[in-house]
Amino acid sequence: METVTLNGTKQTEQDRLRQQELKLSGEIPGHVAVIMDGNGRWAKSRGGIRVKGHQAGVDSVRDTVEVCAQLGVRHLTLFAFSTENWTRPQHEVNALMSLLVQTIRSETQKLHENNIRLTAIGQLDKFPTKCRNQLAEAIKLTKTNTGLELCLALSYSGRWDVTQATRKISEKVSKGQLSPDEVSDDLISSYLVTADKPDPDLIIRTSGEFRISNFLLWQLAYTEFYITETFWPDFRRDELYKAVECYQGRERRFGKVSEQVNSNDREKQTS
Numbered sequence: 001m002e003t004v005t006l007n008g009t010k011q012t013e014q015d016r017l018r019q020q021e022l023k024l025s026g027e028i029p030g031h032v033a034v035i036m037d038g039n040g041r042w043a044k045s046r047g048g049i050r051v052k053g054h055q056a057g058v059d060s061v062r063d064t065v066e067v068c069a070q071l072g073v074r075h076l077t078l079f080a081f082s083t084e085n086w087t088r089p090q091h092e093v094n095a096l097m098s099l100l101v102q103t104i105r106s107e108t109q110k111l112h113e114n115n116i117r118l119t120a121i122g123q124l125d126k127f128p129t130k131c132r133n134q135l136a137e138a139i140k141l142t143k144t145n146t147g148l149e150l151c152l153a154l155s156y157s158g159r160w161d162v163t164q165a166t167r168k169i170s171e172k173v174s175k176g177q178l179s180p181d182e183v184s185d186d187l188i189s190s191y192l193v194t195a196d197k198p199d200p201d202l203i204i205r206t207s208g209e210f211r212i213s214n215f216l217l218w219q220l221a222y223t224e225f226y227i228t229e230t231f232w233p234d235f236r237r238d239e240l241y242k243a244v245e246c247y248q249g250r251e252r253r254f255g256k257v258s259e260q261v262n263s264n265d266r267e268k269q270t271s
């Protein structure tokens with residue numbers, strides 16, 4: 001596997017071994033989603049303004065992206081800005097928009113060099129033109145990369161996603177292009193903005209909150225949760241390793257009983 005480096009420092013031997021150990025100890029989640037929370041509280045706890053927390057969070061994003069790429073995670077979806085976040089004080093929203101533009105501008109080339117594909121989901125048309133253009137340029141540049149997909153959820157909400165899918169499906173039904181009998185679980189999934197990715201295997205939420213906050217409501221039906229007290233700006237690779245380790249220890253039953261899951265695993269191993 002190619003060595004992915006985003007922060008310009010060489011990977012230590014100890015870190016490489018830790019990753020190797022994780023790859024051997026179980027399955028690496030194919031899709032990891034993260035609710036990056038606690039930036040404001042992190043800044044406040046240090047006597048700073050909330051925006052400082054958002055700025056510091058960029059380092060956590062870089063480390064998380066790098067590790068996911070190194071581990072062989074296929075999709076990483078980061079909740080960067082929710083539909084509800086537009087209701088925050090205007091100066092905070094503005095600061096977040098500037099940070100988004102700056103970060104995309106400074107990081108895109110490195111993402112590209114490391115074969116990472118940048119994508120975005122959400123109501124992107126709500127963003128200022130400058131933001132949209134910067135994002136579109138980065139998406140275009142990295143479009144054909146074959147490594148990790150880094151998907152930014154921007155002005156995203158799970159209810160909006162289900163609503164926009166329902167609207168499109170209803171239009172087809174009303175035009176007679178689709179029959180109500182054809183509306184299935186899979187069909188709905190194919191109209192969501194995440195249609196091109198598998199559902200997340202693992203979701204991480206930082207800052208100790210036990211809620212989904214309108215993130216991927218439909219897609220998280222069978223996702224494993226990992227919640228940590230750590231504020232997002234303090235989140236680094238060691239914690240991500242812990243989350244993956246914890247994921248590997250879970251038994252994903254998908255409604256079945258343990259014995260069925262274990263016999264399926266045995267069949268897989270012998271076939």
Ligand code: IPE
Pocket residue numbers: 036037038039040041042080081082085096207
């Ligand atoms: C997460 O941190 C970043 C965004 C929601 C954009 P917060 O800004 O929510 O930080 P807290 O939760 O108030 O500490």
Ligand code: IPE
Pocket residue numbers: 035036037038079080081082085209211213
């Ligand atoms: C969720 O965090 C949204 C993002 C991380 C982008 P919030 O801080 O907005 O969530 P609540 O308001 O605490 O539920």
Ligand code: MG
Pocket residue numbers: 037038039
């Ligand atoms: Mg928060």
